[in-house]
Amino acid sequence: MMDTILLTGSVVLAAVILAWPLGWYLDLAYGGRRFWATRFFGPIETAIYSISGIDPSEDMSWKRYALLWLLVNLLGGIFLYLLLYFQPFLPLNPQHFRGLGAGGSFNTAASFITNTNWQDYSGETALSYCSQVLGIGVQYFMAAATGMVLAVGLSRGFSRADQAGIGNLWVDLTRTVIYIFLPLSVLLALFLISQGAIQNFSPYLRVHLVQPFLNAGKLVTHQMLAMGPAGSQTAIEILGNNGGGFFNANAGHPFQSPSGVTNWVLMVGMLLLPFALVFYFGRVARNRKIAFSLMGVILLLLVPLAILSQQQDLQGNPVFHALGVTQANHPQFSGGGNMEGVEDRFGTGASALFGAIATGTSTGAANSDYDSFMPISGFVNLFLMQLGEIAPGGVGSGLASLIGFFIISIFLGSLMVGRTPEFLGKKLEAYEMKMAAFSILVMPVLVLVGTAIAASLPGGRAAILNPGPHGFSEILYAVTSPANNNGSAFGGLDAGTVFYNVLTGILMLLNRYLAYFPLLAIAGSLAAKKRMTATAGTLNPATPLFAIFSAVVILLVGALNFIPALALGPVAEQLSLPALHAQAVLH
């Protein structure tokens, strides 16, 4: 247990330490003035603007910014849909995969433009290299960049005063990709490849098994090894909090993440940009302490939940204990605990931690089978998503949602000190409340209504592979993940059906475009407001007290909504373990 606490601490600490200078770099990159990196990237940037006829000095109103934002995703979605649908007629398809069909193409296109990266397919048995690189790969960058600009636009709402615009979407997107994603993902890809991740466009390899085995009376001596540019795809998948795996086993596959070291680096990589954006926000808002307060809220929610998840999984399954099966730590068990669905090169603790970070950051990647987690560990994954992807959430979108919640807690806090609400010098009035509250309303409604539909219709129920409350958890997870644009898969549910393709596709689109449009509206409204001066009578959100208060408000206003559903899923399952335990003892 101590080891996993240290592991958690080292990952979080490393991410915070790296995020601090990165936040400063983001400020320079988005600030628009020349700085040292302009020498390398400036010419590329200028070339892009002049080829596409973009006027980089144009300042856009929030409406124009948001509509173009939508347009970028819409066009990207149509392009991806066509690419996947017509996959067999396109080059770089050595395995001759068929098209994904209408349902699969819609679901995947919706998934990848919204930075959800929910996959109803297995990468190595469904997608050609052309689809992977030109379709999925491009969206890895574009969807993550459209996430980043949400935070950038919203930050400008606080840094600007008496201005009509919130920046230029084209410039923000271009800079995100050129200044931030490309250099970072090249670095991470090179590291992963150096550690043993593969990077090629070869046909799949047929290799001899080291240990042939019998299957249905037949001796199996060979296996197919899927190939491909796994290193580079994994790098941006992780940094952009995309999370759709190149292989179906995602970060559990040795060609994606070969060792415990790469696993550690990937965890840091998921946290890196969301954390850096928090520090960026503090710089832009000219209030560094607010960054600590936001970071405090994130860590207050993320770290205890992550440790709870590890503790539960490390304890192992009580039913096994009763049957006399040892789950203690010995060399083969790499830490011991509930080893079902866990890669033994990572161990139970690092898998549960990876799960918590992947759900907390809206990455949704996996290095183990979440369906096999202990009920409370699965609950932690679910809960981190149901918080609304704010601890720390996806790149950009997470910070934007967190600020949406902050607006609510500022509202309550300000009233309690006898002031009308004001955040970083901007008065929060009925318009901002309407937008923030609406943005927060979207996700719980989608999750609960989506789960109700799936649990009520035969199409939803037929896909469940497990009985009891665990089956309910599977539905809840399958709806929660896309409705939060996370993409994490619990498994145990056949998500490839037309019913789930359509349901999850719609959920992903609705959440992304309904929940974040209002936040851009807030950015526009705040940028136009004048700035008030803080006094001793103004609520100071940059205090430990306020960080704790905000975390509690987020739990009360956001997460409390899921208590009934969680009670019927993982909580009921966990509480039934003692009963199963007793049965096992009797046998």
Add this chain to the structure above:
Amino acid sequence: MNPQVIGHDAAFWRRLYREALRDSFWKLDPRVQLRNPVMFVVYLGALLVTGIGIVEMVSRHGHATYDLVIAVWLWLTLLFANFSEALAEGQGKAQANSLKASRQEVLARKITSEDPQSPTTEISGNALQPGDLVLVSAGEVIPADGDVVRGVASVDESAITGESAPVIREPGGDRSAVTGGTQLLSDWLVIRITSSPGDTFLDRMIRMVEGAARRKTPNEIALMVLLVVLTMVFLVVTVTIYPFSVYSAHYAMHGGRVVRPPILVALLVCLIPTTIGALLPAIGIAGIMRLLKAKVIAKSGRAIEAAGDADVLFLDKTGTITFGNRQAAELVPAAGISEEDLAQAVRLSSLSDDTPEGKSIVVLAERLFPAVTREAAADGVWIPFSAETRMSGVDMNGKRLRKGAPDAIRNWIRDSGGEWPDGMDPAIDSIAQTGATPLAVAMDGQVLGLVGLRDIVKPGIRERFAELRKIGIRTVMITGDNPVTAGAIAAEAGVDEYLAEARPQDKLARIRECHEQGHLVAMTGDGTNDAPALAQADVAVCMASGTQAAREAANIVDLDSDPTKLLEIVRLGKQLLVTRGALTTFSIANDVAKYFAIIPAAFVGTYPQLSALNIMGLDSPRDAILSAVIFNALVIPMLIPLALRGVRYRAMGADALLLRNILIYGLGGVIAPFMGIKLIDLFLAVL
């Protein structure tokens, strides 16, 4: 305003409660309920559960009694909410009625010209148009708002201000405004009407008080948005529990009971923010009533909220920071004169002086030298102050005693052949430099010394400014004095800055400057030349005795015409916001305990192991749900006194205040329902 209403005797309260009780039932009208979306959801829930209960009763279903008991408590929840609103409205109505009593129908004597001898025609007071001239004589009621153009009279304005001392009204200057509904006590006035029919100051005050219930302030609207969104989320939460429960009972477990709709309604009502939803209208009205009790009328709700936000206060020196009049503060004897002799002389010269300055000189002399009181000035001849001589004094026992401005005394001494000592001028300058006004005293051509008259800073004002500084409010002293005097008084009173020799345009410029720096400004004014600054300020308080222009420009009217009222207004503004925030936090925090009461009870039929979540150890699922509903209903009347009185506002820094309110209303809001629900459950178990 009628002082009896503000006093609230027992009979008044009895009547108020009786009427509020009756109104609670009238307010069950769906059209009224629709105005409050949170309570409207409770209303629909109560109708639904009542319907289900009645159908069950007819079909002799086992749950009928239980469901009808739930229904009764849901209706009680609504009645409690209605009662709190009706009680607050009742107070408002009583205030409005007392105001209406002064708005009697009066006959006005319309006059053709400003000359009071001109012919007059009788016309109804309500038919007067702006620009009309009317003649009002002693004993008559002024028919509408206007400006005095002829005559001087004393007016009883107690109907508006509650102040019984009559005030003088005369043409020109800052004392020309008269208000409809006030009564002339002496003489006559010719008044030019300035208000349109039905739009007098009194009419507007009545509308303000009556409309307090209907008009929502901007912050109230923003809070309502939050409450409505929370209600919508909880509606979805409870409605979707039904399919979840069906799935769990029929597909996941193949056994157990599906949760019944009345239970879901009970959960819904417990979860949505009914506490704050029910009390929000009452909090708003009560806030305006508290202002009324402080004799303050806000022309808009926005003004009250801005009062809580104001962080720069512009305060007039005279009346607010210092007593209105200068007072004797020091004696400086001339060379060769003892201080006691000087004290003796100034006392004698001022014994018959009725001005506040004169009285203060007597007080000072007697305080410094109690022995001087022995001498009386019975046989003296009092020489009053005149603009020509600019001196006053007394002739007694053949001696002529004079006091006055130093240059006037110097001329008098020169004229009577006396000597003006060299030491005098430096002494005069040094008194002036400390912000005081020097007065010279002389007897028969010989200078006795100087008296320093000084603005006396009100006791306790320094502490109040320190308090304001602690809560982040800066004070700016406005004065017509020269910078030296102003600086001295500013330092003594502890204001943060001062504006000396302030002309109206200086005030305006300073307010604009504050706005550019991102501050909200509150100020008080009454004269016509204050109007531009008042219009610019965020919180503009005008005295009821102020001119029409100032009243138009202000957004808050102070009926008492008390210059320190601004400090009180800021406090009341903050109190209103704190009350709203504290009760909202309390309401939301309550949900934790309610989940723990209802969720295990609702699902235990499907998953018996969920009874492990019943951490309160509630008696039975039925009692658990009923306890939560009863607690949710009872908490409303228990908080009515707090909503009406307001949360006590303490002058402390924002951080300390936040901690305090989070502990009381946040943490308290989590803990209280655990105890309350458990207590009610114990009580139900006994029944």
